[in-house]
Amino acid sequence: MADRTQVPTPAIRQPGILWLLLGWLRSPGVLSATPVLVFFVIGFVGPLVIVLGFSFTPPRTFDLGGTFTTENYKHIFTESYYISFIWSFALAGLTVACNLLIGYPIAYGLSKLFGRWAAPVMLVLVIPLFVSENVRLFGWYIFLIKGGGILAGGLKTAFGIDTGTLLFQPGTVLMAMIYVYLPFTLFPMVLGLSMVPRDQVEASRDLGASRFQIFREVELPIAMPGILIGALLTFVLAVGAISEAKLLGGQNTPVIALDIQHEFTFAQNWPLGSAISVLTIVVTGILVVLVMRRLDLDRLLGRR
C-alpha cells in the first residue's frame, strides 16, 4: 500500500514546488517589481543598516567594526537631547491636528461641493508645493520680520500699530509647519472623501440621520484611510522638519533634525547622531506600520 502511493508523489510534488517558485519568479508581477525592489535594498535598506550599526559604535568613531556599546543611547537620555524629541513630536502632533481641522472643510468642498471648480482650485493648491520650501520660508521671513517686514511695516503705515517681533518663537515655527505640510494632509484627505458614495449619504439622511451622525457614522469611516495616510505623512515629514525651526525659529526651538545635523557637522559625532536617528526611526516606524496594516491601497488608489 505504501509503495503504491509513494512512487508517484515525489515525482510530481518536488518539481511542483520548484516549478511554482520558478513560475513565481518569472511571473510578470515579480519581474516588474524587481528593479524597484533592488533599488529599495540598495538605497533604503543598506543605509538603514549602516545607521543602526553606527549607533552602537563608541562616540566619535568614523568606521564600523569597533566595539559594541549602547553609550550613545544612554547619552541621549542623560544629557538634554531628549528635549528635542519632545519638541519635535509635540510640534508634529500639533501640526497634524491643526491641518486636519483646517483641511477637512476644504477637502470636503473639493470632493463634494466645488464640482467643475474643483480642478482649478486643486491646481492653485498644488502650485506652492513646487516652490522650494526654503524659498517659501524666506517669504515668511520677509513677511514677518519686525520693523521692516510686510506685516509689521504694513500695520505701522496703515494703522500706526507697532508689533513686536513675530519671528523666532515656537508659535511661528508651528505656523510654518502647518503652512508647509497642509497640502500633504489635504490631498490624501480629498482622495479619501471622494470615496464616500453620495447615495449612501442620501440614504442615511432619508433614514433620519443628522448632519453630525452622517459625518461620524458614514463619511468618517469611509474616508478614514485617506485621512490616516495624510496624517501619517504630515506627522513624519514634520518630525524630520529642519528649515522651519532653523530659519523662522532662531535658536529657541530645538528639534531632532537640527540635533542630528549638528552631530554630523559641527560636533563630528556620527555615532550619537546615528543613535538619535535610530530612535526617531523607531518611533515613526511603529506609527507607520500600525497605520499601514489598516490600509487597502488598491481601493484607495484604484477605487474599485
Place this chain on the structure above:
Amino acid sequence: MENKRWVISLIAVWTGVIVLFLYIPIFSGILSSFAKSRYFRFPVKAWSDKWYDETLGANLTSDLHLTSFYVAGCVALIAVVLGFFGALAFARYDWRGRRFYQRLIMLPIFFPQAVLGLALLLWFTYVGVLPSWEAAAFAHLVWIVPIVTLVISIQVYGFDAAQEEAAYDLGANRWQAFREVTLPALAPGLFSGALFAFLLSWGNFPLSTYTTGADSTVTEWLYTKMTAGYTPMIPTMGALSVFGAIVILFGGYMFLIVRRRRRLERGE
C-alpha cells in the same frame, strides 16, 4: 436641498482664505526681490530690477541652477523608468506578495527626510561613493521613486488589460503590444510622474544638504545664505527658481495640450 447655500459659501470663503495663506510668502518673496534698498523694508520706497541684473550676471546663478537642473533631470528620467515597472507590479499584475510589496516600497515616503539624507551619507561613505550631485540624485530617487510609482499606479489602475490581450489576439508580439497599446495608454501617468519627480527634486533640501558635497543646489545656497546672513540676492535667486518652476509647469501643460490636439487631428 442637499447642502445649504451658506455652508457652500462658508467653505468657499475658508478655501479662499487658505489659498491666500499659501500664497502670502510667495508674493512676499517676489515683492522683496524688486526692492531697491540693500535691506528690505516695507513699505518699499524705491523699486528696481538691479538685483536681477546682478544675480543673472553672476556665474554662481547659472552654476546653482545647472546643478539643480542636472539632479532634477536625472531624477525625473530614472524615476519614470523605475516607477513604470514598479507601477505595473503595484497595480497591473496580480501576484503573490503584491500586498507586501505595496507597503514595503511606500516606506521611504513615510520616513523623516533629514534622517534619510544622513543615512544615505553614511552609506555612501561606507561604500566609498563621494558626495556629489550624482549622489544627491540617487538620494532624491530613494524618496521620489515610490512617489512616482504611486502616481503612475493611479493611471495603471484605470488601464484595461483586455486591450493588451486584444492586441495579442490581433497578432501583435510583446514589444508591439507594449509600444502601441500599453505605452500610449499610460503616457499621461508617465508624464505627470516625470513632472512630479522633476519638481520635487528641484525643491528638495533635506536630502541634498547631506549628499551634494561640494556641488550646491539653489535651495542649499538659499539655506546657507539665510542662516549665515542676509544678501539681497536671496529674494532674486528664490524668485528666479520660482519662475523656473512655473516655466517647467507651464511648458509641461502646453506639451500635453499640443499632444492631445495632435492626437485628435489624427483622429485617434
